[in-house]
Amino acid sequence: MHFLPKGIKSTNDIFRATAERLNSYHLFSDKTIKAVTRYAQKQSEYKNYTSFFQDMGGLSVTIHTLKNGSGVPVVDIPALIKKPSGIIVVHLPMGNALDESQLYQVATVAAVNSSYRVIAFGNPSGKPHRYKQQNLTMWKRLQIAFTKNQYPLVEAELDYLQSKNIQNVYHVGYSYGALKALLESNYSDKGRVKGIIIVEPVAHSRGIKQLVGDFQSTFKPLGDYVNRTQNPTYLEARLETAKKADSAAKTLLRPINIAIGIILSHIDLIELLKVVIMKQPQAQVTVAWASESELGNDAHLKANFYNMTHSNPNIHAMRLEGDKHAVANDIYLYAAIVCEALQKSTTVDKKPKNK
Numbered sequence: 001m002h003f004l005p006k007g008i009k010s011t012n013d014i015f016r017a018t019a020e021r022l023n024s025y026h027l028f029s030d031k032t033i034k035a036v037t038r039y040a041q042k043q044s045e046y047k048n049y050t051s052f053f054q055d056m057g058g059l060s061v062t063i064h065t066l067k068n069g070s071g072v073p074v075v076d077i078p079a080l081i082k083k084p085s086g087i088i089v090v091h092l093p094m095g096n097a098l099d100e101s102q103l104y105q106v107a108t109v110a111a112v113n114s115s116y117r118v119i120a121f122g123n124p125s126g127k128p129h130r131y132k133q134q135n136l137t138m139w140k141r142l143q144i145a146f147t148k149n150q151y152p153l154v155e156a157e158l159d160y161l162q163s164k165n166i167q168n169v170y171h172v173g174y175s176y177g178a179l180k181a182l183l184e185s186n187y188s189d190k191g192r193v194k195g196i197i198i199v200e201p202v203a204h205s206r207g208i209k210q211l212v213g214d215f216q217s218t219f220k221p222l223g224d225y226v227n228r229t230q231n232p233t234y235l236e237a238r239l240e241t242a243k244k245a246d247s248a249a250k251t252l253l254r255p256i257n258i259a260i261g262i263i264l265s266h267i268d269l270i271e272l273l274k275v276v277i278m279k280q281p282q283a284q285v286t287v288a289w290a291s292e293s294e295l296g297n298d299a300h301l302k303a304n305f306y307n308m309t310h311s312n313p314n315i316h317a318m319r320l321e322g323d324k325h326a327v328a329n330d331i332y333l334y335a336a337i338v339c340e341a342l343q344k345s346t347t348v349d350k351k352p353k354n355k
Contacts, residue, residue, distance in 0.1 A: 014230045015041040018332050021228070025333075027318050032339045036332050039112050040231070049104060049237040056107045061098045061122070064160040070136065072156035073098050073122035077107065080114035085346070086194060087169045088113065088338070089161070089184070090120040091177030093328075094260055098122040101241040104234055105331050109172070112335040113342060119166075121157045123176070124256040136256060145259040153260070154184045170195040170345070172338055174328040175202070175295070176260060179267060185283065186276045195284040196276070197341045199328050201269050203289070203296040208265045217294045218325040225329035234331060270304050277312070286316045286341035290323035316344055 019037040022028050046052045053059045057077060065071035075098055079085070090106050092098075098106075098120060110118035136144075140152045157180075161169065171193060173181030178201035185193045206214070226238060277285065287305050291298045298319075305317040318337060320327055328334040 014044045017228075017230055021330075022333065022336050025320065027320075028336050028340050029343060032336050032343060035339055036112050036336045039108075039335075040229075040332050043108070043111070043233070044231055046233050049100065049233040049240070052233055053103065053107065056111065059103050059107060061103075064156055064163070066156055066159055070152075070156055072160065074157075074160055075103065075106065075120050077110045077118040077120075079117045080111070083115075084117050085115040085342075087117045087119065087166055088342075089157075089169045089171050089181075090118060091171065091173035091180035091184070092120065092123050093174055094123060094176035094264075095254075095257055096123050097245075099241040099245065100237040104237040105328075105334065108331045109335050109338050113339055116170075116342070119161075119169075121160075124254055124260075138255075141255055141259045144256075145262040150183050150263065151187055154180060154187060157184060158187060167192050168194045170197060170342065172197040172199075173201075174199040174334065175325065176264065178202075179264065179269075179272075182269075182272050182276050185280055186272070188280070190279055191282060193280040193283045195286070195341065195345045196280075197286045197288075197338055199288045199334065199337055200290055200293060200296065200325050201287070202264045202267060203269055203293070203301055205266045205268060208261060211261060211265045211295075214294045221324045222326040222329055225324075225326045225333075229331055231331070277314075281314075284314050284316070284341070284345035286318060286337070286344065288318035288320060288337045288341075290320045290325060290327045292322060293325045293327075295325050316341065 015037050018040040019033055022033045022036060043052060046055070059075055059077065061073050061075050063071050064074050088109070090109060092102055092106075096102050102120070102122075106118060106120040110116070136152055143149045144152055161167075169192075171181035171185050173179070178198035181196055181198050182201075185196050202211075226235065273285070273287075277283070287301075289296050289298070289301050289305075302317075302319065305315070308315045309317050318340070320333075
């Protein structure tokens with residue numbers, strides 16, 4: 001029998017495989033592994049993905065629209081317990097809508113971290129969740145691409161949070177969503193962000209041609225990360241999305257996504273994070289990256305983030321040995337990263353303050 005963490009008893013295949021996989025990283029506490037594996041087992045017992053969605057409150061996607069006509073799709077999932085611990089705002093990868101596949105991923109994060117309200121916003125994408133409501137002018141798209149003003153990318157999202165009087169959130173983002181988590185934290189009022197959890201950010205600047213090639217190379221291993229969850233209802237949700245969606249190439253060639261690609265080609269992740277930390281010095285920051293990422297640079301990230309963890313106790317690094325950029329499509333690994341980061345944050349909050 002394979003090794004299982006202390007307190008974990010072997011039950012069904014998905015439970016055992018998830019526990020062993022998470023434990024192999026040597027990054028997660030027994031508490032995190034138990035929370036994720038127990039939910040993985042429960043989730044495997046649903047007849048279909050729609051039953052899971054219904055159990056999570058229906059996962060209704062609405063459009064939050066500003067007075068100027070721009071807007072953003074949003075799903076707002078209440079905490080599953082009566083006394084919530086906080087609020088998580090999830091930012092999706094580029095070109096990803098709040099379709100069945102992404103709703104499944106977001107809802108899994110919510111279910112594992114059941115004491116948190118979870119809000120997620122859709123990105124410009126293809127049918128059937130076309131993002132026409134953003135309505136950014138050509139001038140704003142040019143600003144986004146070629147100036148330091150990326151506020152239009154997150155304006156509607158910040159307005160939604162403000163309209164609901166939501167403060168002290170944890171911003172969570174994967175891939176392009178990692179950039180959005182940092183941008184939204186930077187454009188938030190000082191002291192209003194409790195934590196930032198970024199997974200697999202684009203590590204450093206590169207030419208736009210190289211960036212496109214690197215993005216294309218991330219698609220090949222994606223299916224392996226989906227399949228290793230061993231979750232048939234997750235596969236069902238992804239198949240349902242694939243039936244309706246435009247091709248990835250067509251989605252990424254939309255004008256707004258071209259503008260976003262230009263940002264990603266010249267963004268300096270480390271420098272942006274330093275700016276955000278100055279703006280939100282109280283925020284607990286977790287950065288998780290894959291050692292073999294097509295969009296990362298393992299040596300660059302190790303040198304910078306390990307040094308930052310030594311000089312700033314609010315920063316935590318999680319290096320995912322042997323993984324590729326598509327790592328967050330293993331929904332249980334993604335939920336575990338968020339769960340572990342939240343545990344670190346709440347542990348810090350409970351430490352007595354020096355008088």
